[in-house]
Amino acid sequence: MIVIVETIARLAGWLLLAPLLPGIINKVKAWVAGRRGPPVLQLYYDLGRLWQRGVVLSSLASPGFIAGPAVAWVAIVGAALLLPLGPAGALLSFRGDALLVIYLLALARFGTAWAAMETGSAFEGMGTAREVSYAVLAEAAIITAMLTLSVHAQSITLVEMLTPASGVGAVLLGAGLFTVLLVENCRVPFDDPNTHLELTMIHEAMILDHSGPPLAAILHGASVKLLLFAVLLTESVVPLGHFSGPVACAVLALGVLTVTVGVGLVESLLARLAFRRVPLLLTTAILLCLFALLVAWKGGAA
């Protein structure tokens, strides 16, 4: 009984809190630009509106057009539930769950890419190609980051892995994971979530033909993914184990808020990179994680 209540509580937490993050980012951007900006709860209104609308289905599309977003949403929420939340631990923890999180995120990407290709639109194919080619490097970076954590903690269980190192290693890993967060969630400088020009879109180009509830699932899944990466980044840099229960929760919330505001600031202050410069930045992210791995490895041996 307790397990069921806990599951529902966690699920509700992830699902209800996630759409808050894009709202905060937009508020920060508006604040830096001196505008009033959309309300923080804007995404909730959008999701509610989309949920009530009908779906426009292409006669060419197979059931995968609807199944793709559903698979992606379920995979992302599943990955989120595997992630431990500070002192509360994880809902489900077993040896090698870190690998499952990586694979679930990859499955989610496959789901969106699959659904995007269904209508046979050239723009969506282009967006998918870009998304997947960025993912090749971004996934290498996140695998290296996971490897760093597991080498440091001598474990491949997420609950034990997220007890971070201090000093240089944590700084390197934090910088690497923050870059991964930006590319995985299609933020500036890799992609511009506000762009209205199809030729420059990446993630937005993939969802051009979706409407109604499937589009709501994609948008909501994207916000859960952002929250997931923010939590992962905070827990791999801040040693939450040193604090008592309520303090740790507060620190975790503060960390997620800091990451979100940081994303907003990056979006306000940086311009988007030219496409040909992106691999260099992604390689830098891999190297940051790789050097954190080196520090963890050398530190463990000494």
Add this chain to the structure above:
Amino acid sequence: MNSMVNLLIGLAMGLNLIALASSRLPALITAMAVQGMALGAMPLLLEHHFDWMVSLVAVCTIAGKGFVIPYLLRRAMRAANIERDMEPTIGYVPSLLLGAGGTIAVVAMARALPLLPEHAGSLMVPGALASVLTGFVLLIGRTKAISQVCGYLILENGIYLFGLLLIHVTPLFVEAGILLDLTVGVFVIGIIVDRIQRAFDTLDTRKLTTLHE
């Protein structure tokens, strides 16, 4: 003391990678200058007692590598009117990967080297080898004369770091002499760059292999 030294060498290693990844010459020169200053401060950390000779050489190194040489290079860059090194022989991503792979390899390899016990825990040998490797990659992979000079200076930073291993036995006059040579060398290169630019209308060293009247 040792952790402070290692932090500075780690910073120098990071600057190596920044130098390999940056396509803009001002960024390359800045990375080189900051690295020179970080390594220039090292003798003060390594020497346990205050010695006016050591302090003098350290101050001269910081001033020379951090301000004089970058100033000369920036002046040469403005005179030659170039901002970036386009079309490198080795691209930025491959050179970054080469540098990073080399750095990781030397850090891993340094354990196998027969070092004195007091140097075993420090990053000095890997840092020196990594800087030398970075210098080589820049010398081979870039086509503009000024970036090659920066590569040469990073190479020299590595050799300087290697020389610091022997700080207690070699006279610092050797270091001071090298620094003087370096400054004069860069001064001369600054003039040569200007001449090359006037004679050939480019600083691309690939075009300097054919004879001109």
